[in-house]
Amino acid sequence: MQPRLTLSCGEYKRTRALLDGRVTVAGHDIEVVADPFPPAGILGDYQYPRTLRMLDERAFDICEMGMAPLVTARSQGVPLVAIPVFHYRRFRHPYIFCRGAAGIEKPADLAGRRVGVRRLNLSAGLWARALLTHDYGVDLDDITWVVTVDVPLRDEVRDRLDVELVRPGENLEELLARGEIDAMIEASSLSAEAREAAGVRRLLGEDTRQLEVDYYARTGFFPIMHTIAVWRDVAERHEGLCRALYDAFLRARAVGNRGGEPNSRYVLASEEEGWWDSLTPEQADILCGGPGRPRDPWSYSLDEDGKTVEAFLEYAYEQGLTPERYRTDDLFVVPGE
Numbered sequence: 001m002q003p004r005l006t007l008s009c010g011e012y013k014r015t016r017a018l019l020d021g022r023v024t025v026a027g028h029d030i031e032v033v034a035d036p037f038p039p040a041g042i043l044g045d046y047q048y049p050r051t052l053r054m055l056d057e058r059a060f061d062i063c064e065m066g067m068a069p070l071v072t073a074r075s076q077g078v079p080l081v082a083i084p085v086f087h088y089r090r091f092r093h094p095y096i097f098c099r100g101a102a103g104i105e106k107p108a109d110l111a112g113r114r115v116g117v118r119r120l121n122l123s124a125g126l127w128a129r130a131l132l133t134h135d136y137g138v139d140l141d142d143i144t145w146v147v148t149v150d151v152p153l154r155d156e157v158r159d160r161l162d163v164e165l166v167r168p169g170e171n172l173e174e175l176l177a178r179g180e181i182d183a184m185i186e187a188s189s190l191s192a193e194a195r196e197a198a199g200v201r202r203l204l205g206e207d208t209r210q211l212e213v214d215y216y217a218r219t220g221f222f223p224i225m226h227t228i229a230v231w232r233d234v235a236e237r238h239e240g241l242c243r244a245l246y247d248a249f250l251r252a253r254a255v256g257n258r259g260g261e262p263n264s265r266y267v268l269a270s271e272e273e274g275w276w277d278s279l280t281p282e283q284a285d286i287l288c289g290g291p292g293r294p295r296d297p298w299s300y301s302l303d304e305d306g307k308t309v310e311a312f313l314e315y316a317y318e319q320g321l322t323p324e325r326y327r328t329d330d331l332f333v334v335p336g337e
Contacts, residue, residue, distance in 0.1 A: 003029065004031050005028060005029065005030050005234065006030075006059075007030050007031070007032050007060065007062040008032075008035075008050055008054070008060045008063045009032075009062075009228065010226075010266050011265060012088060012264055012269040013261045013264060013269070014249075014253040014298060015087055015252055015256070016255075017251070017252040017255035017256065018248050018249060018251075019032050019035075022252075023248050025244045025245055027240060030062075033059075048066075048069070048119070048149075055073055061230065061231060062228060062234070063228070064087075064088075064227075064229075065080075065082075065227060065228070066122070066225060067123045067126075067225065067226065067227060067312055068121040068122060068123040068316065070229055071316045071322050071331070072121045072322075074322070074326070074331060075321065075322045076152065079231065079232040079233065080231060081235055081331070081332070082230070082331050083227070083228050083242050083245055083246050083333060083335060084246070084300050084301060084302045085228040085246065086224045086226075086298060087249070087253070087298065087300075088224075088226040088268060088272070089225055089298065090223060090225055090268075090271075091208070091215065091223060092185075093131065093204050093208035095128060095186050095188070095189070095202075096132070096184075096185050097176070097185075097202060097203065098184075100201060101198075102183065104182060107132055107136035107137075107138050107204075108137065108138065110182075112143075113144070113183060114143075114144045114181045115144070115145060115181065115182065115184065115185065116146045116176060116181040116183070117129075117184070117186075118147065118149060119149040120147060120151055120319065121321055122185075123224075123225045123226070124185065124186065125185045125187075126316060127225075127315070128185045129315075129319060130319075131215075135215070140161065141160050141162075143162070144162045144163075146175065147166070148165075148170070148172060150165050151321075154317075156320075157319065173191060176194060176200060177200075178198075187268065188267050209278065209279060213286050216286065221311055222287070222308065223308065223312075224305065224308055224312060227332075228249065243335040246300070246335035249300065253296075253300065302328060302332060306328055310327075310328060313327065313331075
């Protein structure tokens with residue numbers, strides 16, 4: 001057994017068996033750092049603070065990380081590698097919100113508006129902006145982007161993009177309710193209070209499930225939000241670690257797929273579970289391949305998911321998060337190599 005390593009990862013049905021010890025990482029002593037859930041209820045957003053602990057403090061050896069923060073770190077020379085574990089995916093159609101009084105009826109109406117997003121390297125925001133651009137013809141340069149965290153952008157994108165940083169302590173939901181921004185892209189649903197206060201509605205409709213399924217049928221993309229990152233020197237020092245981690249996540253996914261797991265406490269995971277349960281059998285069949293050609297929508301495979309990863313990397317370059325157009329093997333290690 002090699003020296004103990006630390007792992008921080010969110011609790012999803014597909015990861016729970018690894019986090020609670022039912023699945024172990026063969027040949028490696030892994031300490032799972034518990035998620036900071038409150039005593040009751042769910043915590044809205046801890047993913048980015050945890051990412052900052054990984055990047056700024058090197059608090060963990062292995063860490064769940066959003067794809068967009070990962071490529072941002074990579075662009076700054078941070079020595080991380082990722083394994084192809086894609087345990088959190090979501091279509092972004094339901095998470096573009098607009099204020100009722102703003103008069104925004106369709107995506108084209110976002111031109112000239114102020115749109116909030118926590119940070120431009122929010123993975124959910126990257127996929128949502130790509131959706132607006134490639135499916136609805138929205139020019140991102142025509143929008144003022146109001147952010148709570150500024151992040152590095154490639155110079156030519158920074159020069160043409162209008163980005164405004166909010167005042168310290170301000171909340172985008174509150175800005176939306178007060179009418180200081182017209183629309184907002186989020187990773188999860190806005191609070192009922194915020195939606196009611198501002199008459200907020202979903203830009204693409206309150207029920208976007210068929211839009212999402214049609215998008216998948218047309219593009220083949222089930223958008224990847226998060227993956228698992230490892231410090232490069234840790235991966236190099238601990239022989240076989242990436243392969244063992246990958247196999248452990250596969251086994252944990254198999255346990256979660258069997259059913260019988262309790263509902264997730266984490267808001268991103270619980271919303272995902274509710275979305276899946278809301279699909280019609282016909283919609284679920286499109287994602288799962290149907291009875292004759294079953295497939296796991298949460299495949300952990302660069303062969304199966306290469307097209308989606310390459311699309312993400314194309315969008316990351318378009319939106320200025322990377323200095324060059326990265327390729328899949330710039331970020332991911334093939335388990336076993």
